[in-house]
Amino acid sequence: SQTIHQWPATLVQPVGSPLSLECTVEGTSNPNLYWYRQAAGRGLQLLFYSVGIGQISSEVPQNLSASRPQDRQFILSSKKLLLSDSGFYLCASQGIYNEQFFGPGTRLTVL
Amino acid sequence: KNEVEQSPQNLTAQEGEFITINCSYSVGISALHWLQQHPGGGIVSLFMLSSGKKKHGRLIATINIQEKHSSLHITASHPRDSAVYICAVKAGSNQFYFGTGTSLTVIP
Numbered sequence A: 001s002q003t004i005h006q007w008p009a010t011l012v013q014p015v016g017s018p019l020s021l022e023c024t025v026e027g028t029s030n031p032n033l034y035w036y037r038q039a040a041g042r043g044l045q046l047l048f049y050s051v052g053i054g055q056i057s058s059e060v061p062q063n064l065s066a067s068r069p070q071d072r073q074f075i076l077s078s079k080k081l082l083l084s085d086s087g088f089y090l091c092a093s094q095g096i097y098n099e100q101f102f103g104p105g106t107r108l109t110v111l
Numbered sequence B: 001k002n003e004v005e006q007s008p009q010n011l012t013a014q015e016g017e018f019i020t021i022n023c024s025y026s027v028g029i030s031a032l033h034w035l036q037q038h039p040g041g042g043i044v045s046l047f048m049l050s051s052g053k054k055k056h057g058r059l060i061a062t063i064n065i066q067e068k069h070s071s072l073h074i075t076a077s078h079p080r081d082s083a084v085y086i087c088a089v090k091a092g093s094n095q096f097y098f099g100t101g102t103s104l105t106v107i108p
Helices: none
Strands: A003-007 A010-013 A019-026 A033-038 A044-052 A055-058 A065-070 A073-078 A087-094 A100-102 A106-110 B004-007 B010-014 B019-025 B031-037 B043-049 B052-056 B059-064 B069-074 B083-090 B096-098 B102-107
Touching (some): A003 A100, A010 A019, A019 A087, A044 A073, A055 A065, A100 B031, A100 B043, B004 B083, B019 B083, B031 B069, B043 B059, B069 B083
Parallel strands (some): B010 B102
Antiparallel strands (some): A019 A073, A033 A044, A065 A073, A087 A106, B019 B069, B031 B083, B059 B069, B083 B096, B083 B102
16 A cells, blocks of 8 residues: 655744645555645645646645645645645545545644 | 535544444545544545445445435444544545544543
C-alpha cells in the first residue's frame, strides 16, 4: 500500500506570511493527489487535485495554490496567509481501487 | 444543504454495545467510503463500497444505492473504537464529498 508523508505536523504563522506545505508519496507511481482542508467542526473540503506533473485543478476559489513539480510530490502554498486559512490540511493519494490514502496532516494556525 | 449527511453527530456507547452510524447522500456516486479519524487527526480508510455489504473484523458497512444510504456498524464496541467516523462519496472522476463526521466515544 501507499505511504503519504506530510510536513510539518503543526505550524503557527502570522497573517500575511507565506506558506509552503509539502506532501510526498511512496509505494506508487503517477498517483492522483489531493489537498483537503478540514476546518474546525466542518467536513473535509477538497482544495486541489492533480492527475500528473504540472496538472493542477482547483475546486474552490481561494487564497491558496498548489504545484506538482515531481510525480510523487505535491505542494500547497500561499503568498499571504489569512486568518481563515487556519485548519487541518490533509494530503491524499488515490489507490488502484479508487480508495484514498491520507497523510498524517498539518495543523495550521494563522494568528 | 450538504451533499452528504451523517447521523448521529455524536454518539456515546458502553463497551460491548452494537453501534450504527448512518450516512445519506444526495448526489449520484460511483463509490462510498467510510473513514476513521483518530484524535491526532490521521485518517484511515475503513471501507470503500459501491453496492451491498462489506465486513472487516467487527466492522460492517452496507449501502443501498436506490435509497442513497449507507450504514456503518460496529459489533462488540471497544474503547479503542473511539474516533470520528466520516462518510465520503465519490461523485465524479475526482469529485469527493465528505460528511462532517460522527464522533464516537466508547466507555469502558
